Amino acid sequence: MRSYGNIGGKKIKKANVQVFGFFLIFSAILWVLVQLSKEYNRTVEIPLTYINTPMDKTLQDAPKTLRFNLDAKGFLLIWKYEFFKPVLTIDLKNTTDNGAQLVYNIRDHRSSIENQLNIDFEDTNFLKDDIVIDFQPRKEKRVLVIPKTKLNYDVGFSAVNRVQLSPDSITVSGAKNIIDTLSSVSTNLISLSNISKDISGTIAIDTTNLGMLNFYRNTVNYTQKVAKFTEGNVEIPVEVINVPRGTNLTIFPKKVMIYYQVNLKNYEFVKADQFKVVCDFDEIQDGVDYMLAQISEQPRFVNNVRLNERKIQFIIKR
Numbered sequence: 001m002r003s004y005g006n007i008g009g010k011k012i013k014k015a016n017v018q019v020f021g022f023f024l025i026f027s028a029i030l031w032v033l034v035q036l037s038k039e040y041n042r043t044v045e046i047p048l049t050y051i052n053t054p055m056d057k058t059l060q061d062a063p064k065t066l067r068f069n070l071d072a073k074g075f076l077l078i079w080k081y082e083f084f085k086p087v088l089t090i091d092l093k094n095t096t097d098n099g100a101q102l103v104y105n106i107r108d109h110r111s112s113i114e115n116q117l118n119i120d121f122e123d124t125n126f127l128k129d130d131i132v133i134d135f136q137p138r139k140e141k142r143v144l145v146i147p148k149t150k151l152n153y154d155v156g157f158s159a160v161n162r163v164q165l166s167p168d169s170i171t172v173s174g175a176k177n178i179i180d181t182l183s184s185v186s187t188n189l190i191s192l193s194n195i196s197k198d199i200s201g202t203i204a205i206d207t208t209n210l211g212m213l214n215f216y217r218n219t220v221n222y223t224q225k226v227a228k229f230t231e232g233n234v235e236i237p238v239e240v241i242n243v244p245r246g247t248n249l250t251i252f253p254k255k256v257m258i259y260y261q262v263n264l265k266n267y268e269f270v271k272a273d274q275f276k277v278v279c280d281f282d283e284i285q286d287g288v289d290y291m292l293a294q295i296s297e298q299p300r301f302v303n304n305v306r307l308n309e310r311k312i313q314f315i316i317k318r
Contacts, residue, residue, distance in 0.1 A: 139176045252312070
């Protein structure tokens with residue numbers, strides 16, 4: 001016959017172990033809850049952040065944290081100051097200037113601190129009476145603003161002038177060693193497509209990597225005139241400059257065609273004698289039998305000017 005005594009005993013022992021384990025874990029949880037419900041006095045450290053930095057000052061070694069002793073239940077201390085640590089924002093408009101430092105008195109701003117940290121001053125002991133921030137005077141400078149553009153015009157349209165900014169320069173302030181190396185800033189990208197009329201708008205200054213500077217304004221206005229354009233062409237003789245005296249030079253072609261775009265209303269004012277095409281004899285390279293033509297003169301009101309032929313062949317007759 002089979003014996004089941006040992007099997008039954010093992011089941012009883014296993015059940016006893018499980019019951020013991022349950023009560024052990026339950027007791028541990030209960031103990032932790034009891035401990036967390038007790039009142040503790042603990043030193044708490046919270047991070048600081050600053051707003052409204054004076055335009056004429058640069059912060060130096062500003063305190064990053066604030067420490068204080070707090071009477072609170074253990075659960076609150078762990079939950080609030082370990083898992084969800086608050087941040088105290090210091091408004092530098094509310095500081096006093098002693099000539100070399102900005103001083104933020106903690107007790108004078110009790111209400112703001114209590115609201116931000118959700119604490120009671122009666123249960124809190126701050127280790128310092130003031131938050132003291134060192135600063136350096138900022139240097140101011142007027143710098144040029146350069147438009148950054150990506151503009152595509154509709155067929156038959158083009159810009160009458162470059163993008164105009166208003167204002168075309170702004171005042172910035174910052175540490176002297178940075179300001180002295182800064183001559184200009186650019187706008188964010190102005191990106192427009194299928195342009196067929198005048199454009200205008202407001203664009204922000206690109207402050208990427210310039211967070212250490214203060215900008216007295218962060219945007220500028222931009223405008224550009226756009227008009228209907230047409231294409232024209234003129235045939236112009238090629239002039240060779242810097243030819244040595246006594247040199248008999250023959251070139252081909254003797255004339256080149258210039259293509260240009262012009263505002264439709266100015267088309268009739270374009271004349272051939274307003275253009276000039278030259279080749280420079282001094283730029284001839286050894287072993288090369290041609291010169292490169294370039295447009296040296298053109299009317300100011302035409303654009304997209306180009307030559308149909310730049311290589312001008314030459315022969316020197318002895």
